[in-house]
Amino acid sequence: MVNRLVLKGTNYEIGFKHGTLARSQIHACLTNYATYFANAGMSPGDVKSLATKFSETIKLLVPHLHDELRGIADGACVPLLDIVALNSRSEIALAAKPKNGKSDESSSDDDDNIPVPPDGCTTFAETVDGRQWLAQNWDWQTSQLCNLVLLEITTPLDSPSNARMLKTMTEAGLLAKVGFNSEKVGVCLNALRATDLDTNKLPLHVLLRLVLESSSVADAKERFTTKYGDGAACFGHFGIADGKGEGHAESWEIGPYGIAVIPRDAEGRLYHTNHALVEGVKINEVIWLEDTKERLMRLKELVFASDKKTDVKTLAVGPQKDRIFSFLKDEDNFPNSICRANDDSQPGLLGEMQTVFSIVMDLKEDVAWVAVGRPKQVLEEFTLEFF
Amino acid sequence: MAGAVYHVFGRAVKPHQLSIATLGSTAALVIGLNLTKKPAEKPTSPPINAASPEEEDFVKDFMKSLEEKK
Numbered sequence: 061m062v063n064r065l066v067l068k069g070t071n072y073e074i075g076f077k078h079g080t081l082a083r084s085q086i087h088a089c090l091t092n093y094a095t096y097f098a099n100a101g102m103s104p105g106d107v108k109s110l111a112t113k114f115s116e117t118i119k120l121l122v123p124h125l126h127d128e129l130r131g132i133a134d135g136a137c138v139p140l141l142d143i144v145a146l147n148s149r150s151e152i153a154l155a156a157k158p159k160n161g162k163s164d165e166s167s168s169d170d171d172d173n174i175p176v177p178p179d180g181c182t183t184f185a186e187t188v189d190g191r192q193w194l195a196q197n198w199d200w201q202t203s204q205l206c207n208l209v210l211l212e213i214t215t216p217l218d219s220p221s222n223a224r225m226l227k228t229m230t231e232a233g234l235l236a237k238v239g240f241n242s243e244k245v246g247v248c249l250n251a252l253r254a255t256d257l258d259t260n261k262l263p264l265h266v267l268l269r270l271v272l273e274s275s276s277v278a279d280a281k282e283r284f285t286t287k288y289g290d291g292a293a294c295f296g297h298f299g300i301a302d303g304k305g306e307g308h309a310e311s312w313e314i315g316p317y318g319i320a321v322i323p324r325d326a327e328g329r330l331y332h333t334n335h336a337l338v339e340g341v342k343i344n345e346v347i348w349l350e351d352t353k354e355r356l357m358r359l360k361e362l363v364f365a366s367d368k369k370t371d372v373k374t375l376a377v378g379p380q381k382d383r384i385f386s387f388l389k390d391e392d393n394f395p396n397s398i399c400r401a402n403d404d405s406q407p408g409l410l411g412e413m414q415t416v417f418s419i420v421m422d423l424k425e426d427v428a429w430v431a432v433g434r435p436k437q438v439l440e441e442f443t444l445e446f447f
Numbered sequence: 448m449a450g451a452v453y454h455v456f457g458r459a460v461k462p463h464q465l466s467i468a469t470l471g472s473t474a475a476l477v478i479g480l481n482l483t484k485k486p487a488e489k490p491t492s493p494p495i496n497a498a499s500p501e502e503e504d505f506v507k508d509f510m511k512s513l514e515e516k517k
Contacts, residue, residue, distance in 0.1 A: 071500050105470065118501065127498075136497045 061440060062432055063232070068214035072099045075128035078233075079135020079143075085207045085232030087134040092203050093149055099409055100153045111145040114261035114293070118144070118266060121289055124219045125235060146233045150261040151294040154253050161380055180334055180413060181250040182355050182398045183299040184363075184387060185309040186378070188327035189374050192307030192423040193298060195384045196248035197415045197432055197435070198229070198238055199334050199400045207232045208432065209217060210444075211239075220287075221273030227444045229270060229417055229430060231335075236269035238419055240428055242446045244303035245280065246421045247271040250332050254295035255344045258316035261289040264296045267314070276302045277310055282317065284335050291318040295343055297332050303423025315337050331359050351396035358446065362387045381420050384400055388418045399436050 067074040079086060097107050097297055129147065145152060159288050160248040169290035181200040187193070209232045213406035215221035228239030240246035262270075270288055277300050292314045301309035308417040311322035311330050317419065320338040324330055332350035336345050366372070366383060375383065388398060395414075403411045418435040421428040426446055433439035452459045497503040 069504075069505070072498070073505050073509075076506060080509070080513070130498070134497070140496060144480050 062208050062229075062442075063078060064210045064212065066212045070216050071101070071124045072131040074213060074329075075131020075133075075217075076135040076140060078128075078209075079132040079137075079162070081135075082209050082232040085209065086132070086138065089143075089146055089204070089231055089233050090138065090142055092201065092207070093146060095411075096153055096201070096409065097168055101292050107145050107152055108141055110259065111141040111148060113380045114263055115144045117260055117262060117293075118147075118290075121262055121287070122220075122266065122270065123238050124216070124221070125269060131308070132438060136233065143233055146231070147235055147265045148293070149263045150251060150296065151259075153256060154251060166381075171405060172222040180352070180396075180400055181248075182359060182388070183248045183250055183297070183311075183330070183332045184359060184384065185299055185301050185311075185324070185330040186372075186384070187309060187324060188305040188375075190306045190424065191377075191380075192244075192303040193311060193380070193384060193421065194240075194246045194248060194309065195299040195388065195418070195419050196238055196250075196299065196422060197251070197388050197398060197400070200416050201409065202402055202412045202414050202416075205414075205433065205439075206334040206347055208417065209429075212234070215273060219273075224273055224275075225446055226272040227428070227446075228268075229419060230265075234265050236265060237271055238268075240421050240423060240426065241272045241274075241425065243275045244423045244426050245271065245274055246274060246301050246303075246423050246428075248299035248419075250297040250299070250334055252295045252297055252313065252315075252334060252336055253346045255314065255346065256295060256316050258291070258293050261291050261293040261316055263293050264314075267292055268298070271298065271300055276304055291316050295336075295345065296360075297336075299330060299332055301421075301423055303329055303426065304390045306421075307424060310335070313341065315341070315343055317342055322432075327382075331356055331362065331363075331439050335358075351393060354393055354396075355398050358390060358392050359387060362390055375423050377422060377425070381401060381422065382418045385418065385429075385431070385435060388415075388420075391436060399434055401434060 106412045129143050133143040183196045185194045215420045217223040225242040229238040230237035271280045295315040298312040313320045333356045390398040395403045415434045428444040431438045
């Protein structure tokens with residue numbers, strides 16, 4: 061069963077409880093990411109150097125979350141920089157250019173020497189008659205399946221997050237990942253890969269937590285641009301939505317340059333996988349998996365096919381939730397499908413990636429459904445709601 | 448029956464003398480190793496980085512509450 065942690069108090073107290081109650085999972089995460097970083101060509105010294113810089117940036121821009129990281133470290137009985145490294149794992153592994161290895165810029169899709177796999181996620185959002193839906197398959201290393209945690213946090217009254225409740229599915233030791241809050245704001249993450257890195261900006265997983273501390277998409281954008289460094293340390297995609305009023309959703313391709321926003325299409329939908337859709341952004345993107353484009357096309361095909369069979373406006377909540385899950389269960393182009401499975405033909409870590417969990421959020425009602433494991437072979441299912 | 452005789456450094460040595468010498472050497476080695484061995488180190492963990500007395504009190508209280516639940 062997923063380790064469910066109900067956390068409240070000061071940020072240090074929230075962190076200390078998290079670190080204590082998920083200690084063995086955090087130690088396992090550190091072991092897995094030590095292997096992952098080494099495969100990415102990052103020495104322990106490289107990792108410590110980057111973590112030191114990110115620790116300073118987090119302390120400067122969001123001191124309340126630095127307190128929480130300190131609490132996690134104390135609770136887990138590990139050095140603070142280890143926890144900072146976990147929360148900067150996207151930046152360290154996917155964006156950093158190791159001094160003694162070749163640059164990512166020289167990699168290509170068919171390069172056998174790419175040592176580590178990237179995330180391979182699929183995000184979908186849809187606004188139907190004022191009801192805002194946001195959904196995602198989170199694909200990652202199979203070894204992290206047992207290190208999943210569900211954080212249910214009530215943020216402190218005297219912090220910038222202002223006593224909000226949030227629920228997020230993440231890896232043990234991380235501040236947040238995919239989830240939603242009591243203000244009907246939800247967020248999903250798709251990894252994008254580029255060589256650009258700015259250690260003066262915040263890591264993606266810290267920013268995901270800050271989205272979940274916001275009261276709306278507009279509030280998140282305002283906070284990001286005025287308080288939190290206007291952009292991210294490395295390149296990534298946030299599918300961000302809120303269920304207030306008629307509903308609102310945006311795709312953010314965020315990076316050191318700032319935020320490029322993709323609005324909903326004419327049907328009120330957003331689709332995203334693991335490559336940039338905004339043209340003209342100054343970023344050194346590396347496309348590593350052809351299936352990112354295939355998954356995007358396939359998702360659109362599935363939605364268009366569904367439109368021909370069903371008028372989505374007539375669907376009740378249950379059938380609509382099942383309809384979106386049916387997209388996430390798709391196995392076209394298996395194993396590199398929307399519902400991803402381990403690829404035995406790939407060596408080492410490259411072949412050990414699968415859909416780790418799926419989530420469908422109805423942000424108008426502030427409820428979410430989670431399927432742990434591949435949605436075609438669910439290991440555990442639960443519903444999340446606030447009231 | 449006459450026992451075998453071993454030659455060590457040009458001297459004749461009887462089997463029981465060789466056994467006593469071997470056992471004695473082994474005992475001396477083991478005792479020597481134990482005497483020179485460093486005392487067992489206590490397991491270490493990073494220090495608690497509590498930034499205030501309130502945080503320290505919280506840590507103590509929380510750990511105590513977990514102990515009571517066991």
